[in-house]
Amino acid sequence: MLLNGALVNSCLIPVLQAADADITTIEGLGQGPQLDALQTAFLACGGAQCGICTPGMILAAAHLLDKEPDPTLEEIREGLSGNLCRCTGYMQIFDAVAEAVRRRNCA
Ligand code: FES
Numbered sequence: 001m002l003l004n005g006a007l008v009n010s011c012l013i014p015v016l017q018a019a020d021a022d023i024t025t026i027e028g029l030g031q032g033p034q035l036d037a038l039q040t041a042f043l044a045c046g047g048a049q050c051g052i053c054t055p056g057m058i059l060a061a062a063h064l065l066d067k068e069p070d071p072t073l074e075e076i077r078e079g080l081s082g083n084l085c086r087c088t089g090y091m092q093i094f095d096a097v098a099e100a101v102r103r104r105n106c107a
Helices: 037-045 054-067 073-079 091-106
Strands: none
Touching: 037 054, 037 091, 054 073, 054 091, 073 091
């Protein structure tokens, strides 16, 4: 999740530390029923299989794209490196982030 704009592992944040903080979870990324470009790119590229890692991957990618709107593959790998995926082999995830960047640049 994003806590006051910082990427954190939600399971490691004591609840009192989150009190009165600005918190963004995967549910808050899109606009109501409209998915964010990252979410649609994950769907299009097969970046989610079981879905366990997906919220963390997408929020880490959103944090990365806020800091670096046109990342290289290496920057994408580094930006998502705190998240583990047992399903995809990572390439679909990296492709999804790159696809979201392409979609944002074409919009
Ligand atoms: Fe299953 Fe990543 S999609 S752990």
